[in-house]
Amino acid sequence: MKQALLRVPLAPLFAGVVPLSPETARYVSRVHRLREGERFLAFDPAQALEGEATLVEVGKGALAARIASVHPASLVPRRPVTLIQCVGKGDKVDAVIRDATELGASRVIAALSARCVARPQADRGARWRRIAVEAARQCGRGDVPRVEGPLPLVDALHAVHGAAGACLDPRGALSFGRWVGEVTRVGEVMREVALVVGPEGGFTDEETAACEDAGFARVKLGSMTLRTETVCAAALGALLALTDA
Amino acid sequence: MKQALLRVPLAPLFAGVVPLSPETARYVSRVHRLREGERFLAFDPAQALEGEATLVEVGKGALAARIASVHPASLVPRRPVTLIQCVGKGDKVDAVIRDATELGASRVIAALSARCVARPQADRGARWRRIAVEAARQCGRGDVPRVEGPLPLVDALHAVHGAAGACLDPRGALSFGRWVGEVTRVGEVMREVALVVGPEGGFTDEETAACEDAGFARVKLGSMTLRTETVCAAALGALLALTDA
Secondary structure, eight states, rough: OOOOEEEOOOOSOOSEEEEEEHHHHIIIIIOOOOOTOOOEEEETTTTEEEEEEEEEOSSSTOOOESSOEEEOSOOOOOEEEEEEOOOOTTHHHHHHHHHHHHHHOEEEEEETTTTOOOOOOOTTTHHHHHHEEEEEEEEOOOSOOEHHHHEEEHHHHTTTTTSEEEEETOOOOHHHHHHHHHHOOSSSSOOOEEEEETTTTTTOOHHHHHHHHTTOEEEEEESSOOHHHHHHHHHHHHHHHHHHH | OOOOEEEEEEESOOOOHHHHHHHHHHHIIIIIIITTTTTEEEEEETTTEEEEEEEOOOOOTTTTEEOOOEOHHHHOSSSSSEEEEEEOTTHHHHHHHHHHHTOSEEEEEEEOOOTTTOOOOOOHHHHHHHHOOOHHHTTTOOOOOOOOEEEEEHHHHHHHHSSEEEETTOOOOHHHHHHHHOOTTTTTOOOOEEEEEOOOOOOOHHHHHHHHHHTTEEEESSOOOOOOHHHEEEEHHHHHHHHHO
16 A cells, blocks of 8 residues: 555645644654655645645744645545534544544534533534544545534524435434435535434434424434434445445 | 333343343342332343333342243344454444444454554453443344454455455445445345455555455445544445435
């Protein structure tokens, strides 16, 4: 297997000499032991740009990347997909953001519902965005999902108005495969898809009704009651397989 | 939402009075605070049987389940699916067994390949089987996947001889959706499916060749390089959606 270039997030990215932050300099020179003159792949997830970089020293041991040219990232998801994830215990949202980034979500909204057992701290947003960038770096993705929230569930549902929506529910009458077939058509303009995943304790009847009122179909993926943190990978994997010919 | 009965693994299960082990007695009476006369759902994952149980005391405070009748479990996966998972760091196999149980695998084989970074201890088998039973309890599944290994990768490949096999690989030429379409046909006898997932560092060229020699197609699910512990949920979710009409 040909060794791929180390991917390093670097923003804003432009052709020229781009200084590295102390954190990024440490990452390339200490963690990965790159030396002056060695190459890596710099990517700017906010702009979905990338460019081959050469490590250079710029006085007093500070490091920079010399970028010959910048071009659109080679791997970005094609379909806009939003995941609305109700917040669970501990670091489950962290894990879901990792999975969602690898599996091509374009937007993740953390939502608060009645049976949420944890209220995330206010500084979670920055942490979640860092996790998304790191997951993009690892999986080869050239952009990152927008991460929002936590928002009340109803506000999250409104935030995806116009998308084809599904609420994952093992008691739903419609299968995931059939639903995807109904809302996506090969050759058509790609319609945005939104999936909503309940918390550990599930939705209340009122919340299920709110999802239906907002146009979300109740869709099941298999017959088992999945843990909230399993649903994202299973559903996004299913969506990729069903729409990626 | 109607509160479902507490599910309790109990083996061997039969109609009559079935004594509870001290561990199970503690689980129902301390953790879930059931009292004499209260009901739960006992299930025997090895036989895929279940029966409604009433908690009874049988002298000196020992507890038992009175089972009126035993019947085949209502939720068991329909298609035989084997997951061969190369062993990763730390407790990643634990997480994969949980996901595989929820998402309907019938057999999980832990495999050792060249780039495996961890060699599981000899007593992992019993731990893995307990994790599978607990995952089945949580998700409503009436049986458990058979958990085997760790075996050398080549032995694991031979152990699924005759199944339709795929090796998950982002550089594969065939998409997961197309592969599933080729190897499964609606209305046909359900053919066994086997998926092989590499370790964190991926397969060596020799291992990829061994998979191909054993008849495994190189199949990609999206374009990103998934972490080894994400592949199971994404691929089994995709398989469910593609085959569950």
